[in-house]
Structure formats: structure tokens, C-alpha cells
Amino acid sequence: MPYDAACFGGDRLAEIAALHEVDVSPELAAIGREGPLSAARVGHGRTLRLAGQLDFQSAPAVMKVLDAHFDGERRLDLADVSYVDVSGMRALRGRADRSLTIAGASHPVRELVALLAWDTDPAVAVVDPP
DSSP: OOOOGGGSOHHHHHHHHHHTTOBOOGGGHHHHHSSSEEEEEETTTTEEEEEEEESTTTHHHHHHHHHHHOOSSEEEEEEEEEEEOHHHHHHHHOSTTSOEEEEEEOHHHHHHHHHTTGGGOTTEEEEOOO
């Protein structure tokens, strides 16, 4: 569930993050500044969970954060992405030689994965969350 950082103080956000076992790292704040999209690290920081609308407006911030802070395989939880466009999906992919695992995908994400033929790309895996 996304939380508007403007509505909560730092201490309150820390409490919320601890209750939900997520990491709302400062480097992820850039994602929430552009449009209705929020981000948190889950699974001991190995997975980036996005919630909201991943579109052309938020894509540059997402790409910048991923390139700066997520080396190697990208593991994303997109179950709470309510809208996604092609620019948003491309921001997630990064370099073509990097593998991408989407662990949890909303219906709009699954539709766009199929449309882009990522479901036939061996470097992209869409799996159900554990």
C-alpha cells in the first residue's frame, strides 16, 4: 500500500515501514516525487515493490533509481501497479543484457509484458510471488 510521504513525519513513516516489513530507503524518494507512484524495498532489500501508475511521467525517476541502486538482476514486485505504459516498462528493463524477474504482476503489467513479447524473452521471467 503506498503512503504519501507528505502526510507523515519521518518517525511515523519508519513505524509504518517496520510494521509492513518494507524499506522506504531515501534513494527511493525520487520515485514518489513524480506522479502517483511509490516504491519500497521488500524481501530483505532484494526486491523493489512499485505501487500506483508507472508511466512516461514517472519512468525517468524509476530508471535513474534502478540504474543507480540495483545492480545485476532486477527483481520487481508489480502486483500493485494499476496502470503501466511502454515507457514505464522500458524504464524497468534497463540494458537488454540484464535479467529481469517480475515477481507479482498486476493484470495491466501482464498485458503489456505479452504485448512487448517479453514473455518470450529468456532474460525476463514473470513469476507468481511466494
